[in-house]
Amino acid sequence: MNILKLVMPTEEYAEQVMNYKRDFLENKDSFDGCAGLEDCETYEEWANFEERLTQKYGDGYVPSTVCLGVRTSDNKVVGMIDFRHYLSDFLLNYGGHIGYSVLPSERKKGYATQMLSLMLDECKKQNLEKVLLTCDKENIGSSKTIIKNGGVLENEVEDKIGLSKSGVIQRYWIEL
Numbered sequence: 001m002n003i004l005k006l007v008m009p010t011e012e013y014a015e016q017v018m019n020y021k022r023d024f025l026e027n028k029d030s031f032d033g034c035a036g037l038e039d040c041e042t043y044e045e046w047a048n049f050e051e052r053l054t055q056k057y058g059d060g061y062v063p064s065t066v067c068l069g070v071r072t073s074d075n076k077v078v079g080m081i082d083f084r085h086y087l088s089d090f091l092l093n094y095g096g097h098i099g100y101s102v103l104p105s106e107r108k109k110g111y112a113t114q115m116l117s118l119m120l121d122e123c124k125k126q127n128l129e130k131v132l133l134t135c136d137k138e139n140i141g142s143s144k145t146i147i148k149n150g151g152v153l154e155n156e157v158e159d160k161i162g163l164s165k166s167g168v169i170q171r172y173w174i175e176l
Contacts, residue, residue: 004114006067006081006122013068014043016077023103030163033082033099035066062088065122069102069115078106081115083122087132093157094169097123097131100145112145120149124176133172136164146172 009017021037023029031038036053040046054061062084069079081100084091091097098119102111116133123131133151135142136159143151151172159169 003072004069004078004111004118005072006115006118007070009047009066009068011043013070013077014047017043017046017068020077020080020103023105024101027104029101029104032101033066033080034101035064035080035082037080060088060090062086062091067115067119069100069111069118071111078103078109078111079115081119083119085126092132094134094159094161094163096134096171097128098133107141112141113148116145116149120174120176128176130173130175133174134169135172136166137168137170138164138166143170143172146174150174 007013017037021040024031024038035046035049036056037046045052049066050063064082064084066080066082068077069081070076071078079100079102081098083098084095087097098116100112100115120131133146135146137156151174154171154173156168156170159167163169
């Protein structure tokens, strides 16, 4: 298994980030953990998280830490992960503390599990005692990733806002 590191987005990764967006659009994937990449035309626009997302969500905006999952052997961005520092009502019900995604061509290689494990270490540094993760009931890969990192299913909720394909969102808690 290749080793990953989490890195803050920098200009060095601009082209890879925009290619990530292209691959997700072509694959008709959900941009989980991508901090609104789907809404951005340029890397510079995307990297301006705080201003752009505050403008988009207003009082509902929750500060977050966005990282790229970079494979150390070749410096390739294989995933993205976003740690929201606290839970708004929306995040408590549907989104959780952490969202993540992996490039379609890099899935089923353990990268999501590694990224989540690394981000959980960061959550501990923020003195959180537990974190909430959610996923579509049909997203077996994501549920396995969460469970491998200690996730315990609390419940399933009806998706009243259209985030999931199945109409059901699973809510998992991970004790830190």
